[in-house]
Amino acid sequence: MIEVIDAGFYSSIQDQGRVGYRHLGVPISGAMDQKAFDLAHQLLGKTSDFSCIECTLIGPILRFHEPCSLVLTGAHMQAWVNESPIQNNISIAILPGDVLKLRRATKGLRTYIKINQAIISPVVLGSTSFYKPLTQDAVLKKGNHIFWIKSEKVINKSNARIRWDDSYLLSNDLAVEKGPEFNTLSIAARQQIFQKDFLINSQNRMGYRISSPFSMDAVPMLSGAVRPGTVQITPSGTLLIAGVDGQVSGGYPRIFQLTEEGLNVLVQKKEGDTISFKSLDTLPQKEL
Amino acid sequence: MYTKQDFNFTTLGRTLILGFSYQHDERSLHFIQVLWTALTKQFNKQLEDSTTTFNSINLFFKEDFQIEQIKPTVLKTIDVLDFKKTNPTKLWKLPVCTNEQYTVDVHDFFNGDIQRINAYIDRFLSLEFHLVFYGFLPGFPYLGGLPIEMAIPRKATPSRITQKGSVAIGGDQVGIYPQDSPGGWNVIGNCPIPLMDFTKSSPNRIEPADRIQFFKISTAEYSEVLAAIENNTDHPYINPYPHD
Numbered sequence: 001m002i003e004v005i006d007a008g009f010y011s012s013i014q015d016q017g018r019v020g021y022r023h024l025g026v027p028i029s030g031a032m033d034q035k036a037f038d039l040a041h042q043l044l045g046k047t048s049d050f051s052c053i054e055c056t057l058i059g060p061i062l063r064f065h066e067p068c069s070l071v072l073t074g075a076h077m078q079a080w081v082n083e084s085p086i087q088n089n090i091s092i093a094i095l096p097g098d099v100l101k102l103r104r105a106t107k108g109l110r111t112y113i114k115i116n117q118a119i120i121s122p123v124v125l126g127s128t129s130f131y132k133p134l135t136q137d138a139v140l141k142k143g144n145h146i147f148w149i150k151s152e153k154v155i156n157k158s159n160a161r162i163r164w165d166d167s168y169l170l171s172n173d174l175a176v177e178k179g180p181e182f183n184t185l186s187i188a189a190r191q192q193i194f195q196k197d198f199l200i201n202s203q204n205r206m207g208y209r210i211s212s213p214f215s216m217d218a219v220p221m222l223s224g225a226v227r228p229g230t231v232q233i234t235p236s237g238t239l240l241i242a243g244v245d246g247q248v249s250g251g252y253p254r255i256f257q258l259t260e261e262g263l264n265v266l267v268q269k270k271e272g273d274t275i276s277f278k279s280l281d282t283l284p285q286k287e288l
Numbered sequence: 289m290y291t292k293q294d295f296n297f298t299t300l301g302r303t304l305i306l307g308f309s310y311q312h313d314e315r316s317l318h319f320i321q322v323l324w325t326a327l328t329k330q331f332n333k334q335l336e337d338s339t340t341t342f343n344s345i346n347l348f349f350k351e352d353f354q355i356e357q358i359k360p361t362v363l364k365t366i367d368v369l370d371f372k373k374t375n376p377t378k379l380w381k382l383p384v385c386t387n388e389q390y391t392v393d394v395h396d397f398f399n400g401d402i403q404r405i406n407a408y409i410d411r412f413l414s415l416e417f418h419l420v421f422y423g424f425l426p427g428f429p430y431l432g433g434l435p436i437e438m439a440i441p442r443k444a445t446p447s448r449i450t451q452k453g454s455v456a457i458g459g460d461q462v463g464i465y466p467q468d469s470p471g472g473w474n475v476i477g478n479c480p481i482p483l484m485d486f487t488k489s490s491p492n493r494i495e496p497a498d499r500i501q502f503f504k505i506s507t508a509e510y511s512e513v514l515a516a517i518e519n520n521t522d523h524p525y526i527n528p529y530p531h532d
Contacts, residue, residue: 022348023339024484024492025422025466124486133467134426134486180298180305222310223423223430225339225346227303249341249423257301 001065002115002146008060008102010204011140012130013121015050021125022248028228029129029244032205032267033110034260035168036074040114042162043071043091049118049149051128053140055111057270059102060140062113064094068148069116075108075169075268089164091116108169108268117148131245168265172197173278175262179231180224181253189214193255197274198239205245208266210275212237219253226250229258229266231277241266290319292366297359302349304358310342312432317418317497319371320345324496326365331358340421340496342430377497378530379416382464384455384477384502385510386413393456393474397440411438412476417462417500427466427484427491431500434460446472453478455502477502480513481526498530 014037017030031037031054040052053060059077072079072088079086080101086092088111094100102111121128124135132138140146185193193214201209215237225248226232232240232252240252256277258266269275289311296307306327308320324345328338337348347358386409388395398404417431424430439460450456450471455464458473464483465471479502484491494500505513505525516523 020337021426021491022337023422024426025424025428026426026486028337125489125491177299177301179300180307222342224341224344225300225303225305227300227348230300247424248339249421254300257299259301 001148003063003065004060004140004142004144004146005063005099006061007140007142007144008055009058010056011060012054012138013051013119013140013146014054014129015052015127017129017244018125018127018131018134025248026125026134027131027245027248029127029131029205031112032244033074033112033264035264036110036112039089039162039164040071040073040112043073043089043164044069044114044116051119051121052112052114053146055102055113057105057109059105059111059113061102062100064096064098064100066096066148066150068094070094070100071114072102073112073114073164075105075111076166077105077111078103088166105270107166109270110267115148117151120147120149168261169268171265172269172273172275173262174266174275175259175280176231176256176277177259177280179254179256181219181221182255184216184219184253185214185233185255186216189216194277194279197276200269200271200273200275201238202271203243203269205243207243207246208239208241208269210239210241212239221251221253223249223251224254226254227257229260229263230254231256231258243267289316290323290366292363295362295366297355297362299355300346302352304347304349304353304355304362306345306347306362308343310432312418314377314418314497314499317420317432318377319369321495321497322371323366323369326369327362330361330365339423341423342420342432376532377418377499378495378532379499379501380494380528380530381501381503382479382483382528383481383505383509383513383525384413384479385505385507386477387507387510390451390454390478391476393443394440394476397474408438409476413502413504415501419494419496419498419500421496422492424463425466425469426486427482429464429483429494429500431462431464432460434462436460440474442472443474446470450475451478453480455479478510480510480517481528482517493528493530 014031017028069091071091198210218235226242228244230242294308298305336350339346417433420430420432440457442458452468454475455477456473456475513525
C-alpha cells in the first residue's frame with residue numbers, strides 16, 4: 001500500500017486511457033507523455049496493469065507500506081528515497097516504510113511513477129485514469145491510500161538493455177503536419193508560423209494555450225474532430241493545443257496536428273516556456 | 289442524400305476525416321449512420337475509435353496509413369452500401385422544466401417580452417429534433433432540427449457555469465449539458481434526467497439519428513425527479529422508453 005503524505009502540485013493515476021468512447025464525447029485521458037509512459041513499462045518488465053502516477057511540476061511524497069520496485073520516467077524531478085537521491089529510468093527496490101519524495105521538476109514537467117504491482121483503482125469505461133466527473137477524483141489527495149494486488153511472483157527485472165533518450169525534454173521544437181484548415185491562415189502567416197517562437201500562456205491536461213499575433217476573421221464552421229495534439233486557432237490568435245483530457249470536437253480551424261514525437265515534447269513544457277513549430281517536411285529525416 | 293462524389297478526404301495525424309456537407313433531413317442522417325457503421329466494420333481491426341460530427345466521419349487508425357490506400361476501400365463501401373435495409377429510428381420523449389429560473393437566457397434574448405418568450409418555448413416544445421452526434425463534454429448531445437428562424441446566436445461572453453441538465457441553443461444547434469460547465473449557449477430549460485450512465489459499458493441509449501422531443505414538466509415534477517434520482521427510487525420520467 002502507498003500512503004500519500006503530500007500529493008504534490010497535480011498528481012493523478014493514469015493508465016492507457018479510455019479507448020473507444022470518443023463517439024460519446026469521452027476524451028481518451030491516460031498519460032500525457034506516452035513516451036515516458038511506455039518507457040516506464042519497458043524498464044519494469046511486463047506487468048498486467050498499466051496504472052501509474054502522473055506527477056506535474058512538484059511531485060508527491062509517498063510512504064510505501066509493502067515492498068515493490070519502482071521506476072521514474074519523464075521529467076526529472078528532485079527525488080529521494082528516504083534521504084538518498086535517486087535517478088530516473090533505473091529500477092529501484094523499495095522496502096516497507098521507505099519514503100519516496102519528489103519535489104520540483106528540474107527538466108521537463110511531467111514525471112511518471114510506475115511500480116511493478118497492479119494498482120487497484122476504480123475502473124470507468126475500461127480505464128483507471130482520473131478524469132472528473134467520470135471518476136470521483138481529479139487528483140490524488142493527502143491521506144489517500146493506494147492499494148495493489150499482491151502477486152506472489154514479483155517480476156523484479158531491471159532491464160538494462162533498454163535504451164532510452166531523454167533529449168526530448170530539452171527540445172522546444174514541435175513537429176507538426178498541416179491540419180485540414182491550415183489554409184485559413186493568411187498567406188503571410190503560413191510562412192511566419194514556422195519562423196517564430198511562441199510563449200505558453202497556460203496548460204493543463206485538457207490542453208495548452210499559446211498566444212500568437214495571427215488574429216483572423218472568425219471562420220464560421222461546424223465542430224470537427226479534435227485529438228490530442230490538434231492545434232486550433234481562435235479569431236483572436238490564441239493557439240489551442242488539445243491534451244489527452246481535451247474535448248473530442250472543436251469549432252475553430254485546425255491548422256496543425258502535432259506528431260506523437262511533437263506531442264511528447266509539448267507536454268513536458270510548462271507555462272512561460274517557448275516552443276516553435278517545425279513542418280515534418282523540413283525536419284531532418286530520422287535515422288532508421 | 290449522398291453519393292461518393294459528395295465526400296472529401298483529409299487527415300489529422302492517424303485520423304482519417306471523411307468530409308461531406310451537412311444535410312439535416314432524416315434520410316441523410318440515416319445514410320451517414322449506416323455508412324459510419326459499415327466503415328467501422330470494414331476497418332474494424334485497424335481502428336482504435338471512430339466518431340461522427342455534423343459534416344464528417346472520423347476514423348481513428350491505430351497505425352500510420354496512406355490515404356491513397358484507404359480511399360478506394362471507402363469509396364467502394366459507399367458504392368455498395370445497402371441503405372434500404374435499415375430500421376426506423378427511435379423517438380425519445382424527454383422531460384424539460386421551462387420555469388423562469390431555467391429560461392433566463394431566452395428571457396434576456398427577448399428582453400423579457402413574456403408573450404414572445406412563451407410563443408418561442410411553445411414552438412420549441414412542438415419540434416422534433418435529431419441526435420446528430422455526441423461531443424464537447426462526455427454525453428453532450430448535439431441536436432439538429434431547430435428551424436433557422438429560431439436560431440439564437442451564442443453569447444459573446446460565455447457563462448462561467450451553465451447548469452447540469454441545461455437544454456441550450458447555440459445558433460441553430462441544441463444541446464443538453466451533462467454536467468456543470470462553462471458554456472456559451474442560451475438556456476431554454478432543464479432536463480433533470482441523465483442521458484448516460486458511465487458506470488455501464490454501453491452508457492448511452494439514444495443513438496445518432498434517433499429523434500428527440502421535449503415535453504414540459506412542472507417545477508414540482510422536476511423536484512420529484514431529482515429527489516428520485518438522489519434517493520435511487522423509481523419515477524416514470526427517469527428511464528424514458530423509445531417510441532417507434
